[in-house]
Amino acid sequence: GSLQRAAMTQSALAKERRELKEQQQRSEMEAVPKDLSRPWEDPMAQGDRQLAAEVKGTGLAARDVPEWKQKAFGKATAYGQRSSLSIAEQRKNLPIYKLREQLIQAVNDNQFMVVIGETGSGKTTQMTQYLAEAGYTSRGKIGCTQPRRVAAM
Structure with missing residues (x-):
């Protein structure tokens, strides 16, 4: 990697x-x-x-x-962008945050889901966290693929 x-x-x-x-x-x-x-x-x-x-x-x-x-x-090597915002604020600034409730409802209503969005929008990192926060990890594991611009849940 x-x-x-x-x-x-x-x-x-x-x-x-x-x-x-x-x-x-x-x-x-x-x-x-x-x-x-x-x-x-x-x-x-x-x-x-x-x-x-x-x-x-x-x-x-x-x-x-x-x-x-x-x-x-x-120079020291830098990986990614530096931000003065807290992690919670950074999460709220991602495009997928606005769709959090709709995402959780869609996962509840469907057994399989494909989400398409821009690279860096939070599909892979944030969707799995939202589902874990909603309690989906108590039923088992959350699976998420990671090809570019597409995430399957």
């Missing part, structure tokens, strides 16, 4: 970050002169002298990561 996809995505991003970090450390270590004592033996040697203090921070320095990567890695 979506949780598995999110976990796989985060795992892939973590692997990519780790590989990027290792690659940058390797390139920095390759750039460091290997024979640091040579300039001390010959004071007139060509090239810059490297002090141990300068080499010590290699691998820990700020990296030049592309801006798009910084934005992608810096």
